[in-house]
Amino acid sequence: MEYWSSSSQESWGKKEKEVYHVIHKVPYGDGPYVKAKHAQLVHKDLEGAIVWFWKAINAGDRVESALKDMAVVMKQMDRTEEAIEAIKSFRIRCSKQSQESLDNVLIDLYKKCGKADEQIMLIKQKLRLIYQGEAFNGKPTKTARSHGKKFQVSVKQETSKLLxxxxxxxxxxxxxxxxxVVYKKAQMIDPDATKACNLALCLIKQARYDEAHLVLEEVLKGKLPGSYNNKSQTRAQELLLDLESRQPLLLPPPEVMGLNLDQDFVDGLERLMHEWAPSRSKRLPIFEEISPFRDQLAC
Structure with missing residues (x-):
């Protein structure tokens, strides 16, 4: 019979715990935030997770992470309005560095519940920070996380995503x-197949079928980043079928006859351009590239 020493048993127990945490992607510890993550990821008890996330926020235990994770769980449970109010109410307890990521969560929540006006206002606010050179804490890149993996995002990529x-x-x-106008601006900065499909849909809505066809052809022929993604190919083909089923119209639909680009924001952007002129220290390189098009900017 094989006997293990107490030190060997402790070592094995430690390794077992490490494997457990890696598999379930839960943090170490026994505080309310850790208990919330166990409820969310291990036990799949979303209601229980929300209760523990609230306890973590009130106890000051990893407030930033608890607030963002709770909002994600609430979104899964179609409690989007509640998640929005939670972030608005408790973001004051979070660090300055976390405000940008909280804004990203809010934008996603606004999109989920169809609050387009609030979404537009917040996106413009984030774009203003970029124009002023204040995004990413003044750095050219930031570290982002998706599906547990970290990666670098440039100001250029973030600008295109926001647009x-x-x-x-x-x-x-x-x-x-x-x-x-916004989609075209985004494609000038950092083109991809997803935004191209959205631009094509936008042109279809305006009965500009020939232009939409040209955009979709770029995706179907693999000329844009992400074109070979199955989802992009499927969507482009669906849009092309929709386009081909429509009859050309002599005039665009009434709702696109006028152009509402929020003149106050455009004027504000112009003032910022003039402010940048004497000192270019805050002006990020990407805006040197797109500034000739600023009169068209629709944000």
Missing amino acids: GNLGWAYMQKASYIAAE
């Missing part, structure tokens, strides 16, 4: 020309 989100929000308001 893409802004374009989609305008689409929800049937402001198709505004959406078109």
Whole structure:
């Protein structure tokens, strides 16, 4: 019979715990935040997880993570409005560095529950920070996380992503020309197949079928990053079938005849451009590239 020493048993127990935490992606400890993550990820008890997340926030235990994770769980449970109010109420307890990621969670929540106006306002606020050189704490990149993996995001990529989100929000308001200008701006900065499909849909809504066809052809022929993704190919093919089923119209639909680009924001952007002119220290390189198009900017 084989006997293990107490030290060997302790070592094995420690390794077993480490494997457990790696498999279930839960943190170490026994505080309310850890208990919330166990309820969420191990026991799949979302209601119980929310209770423990609230306890973590009230106890000051990893407040930033608890608030963001709780919002994600609430979104899963279709308690989006509650999640929005929670972030608005308790973000004051979080660090300055965490505010940007909380804004990203809010934008996603606004999109989920169809609050296009709130989404547009917050996206513009984040774009202002970029224009002013204040995003990413003044650094050219930031570390982001998706599905447990860390990766670097550049200011250029973030700007294009925000403009893409802004374009989609305008689409929800049937402001198709505004959406078109924003999507084109985003594609100039960092093109991809997803935004191309959204731009094509925007052009279809304006009965500009030939232009939409050209955009979709770029995706179907693999000319844009992400074109070979199955989801992008499927969506492009669906949009092409929809486009081909429509009859050309002599005039665009009434809702796209006017262009509502929020003139006050455009004017504000112009003032910022003039402020940057004497000192270029805060002006990030990407805006040197897109500044010739600023008169068209729809955000």
